[in-house]
Amino acid sequence: MTGDNKPGTDISDGHIGLAVTIIALIVIAIVASPRATLIVAGCFTAWLVLALIVIYIRGGRGGEALGRAYVATFWWGDYFSP
Secondary structure (H helix, E strand, O other), X not given: OOOOXXXXXXXXXXXXXXXXXXXXXXXXXXXXXXXXXXXXXXXXXXXXXXXXXXXXXXXXXXHHHHHHHHHHHHHHHHHOOO
């Protein structure tokens, strides 16, 4: 999400963020409990749905809105990419 990224890298950062989230959920499931895993997964799901609603209200539609909500939820994957 930085200004020097090439076009299309935001979605790649989102993929990295999603992968890190899945790994973290697996670790939480092993170390803590299924309930804790569901709480964390529910928070990410709620954030994605909230972002999708806001983007929809602001005029985004279809796949573009879903892609923007996805990037808004998992953009922090940029911190894990080289």
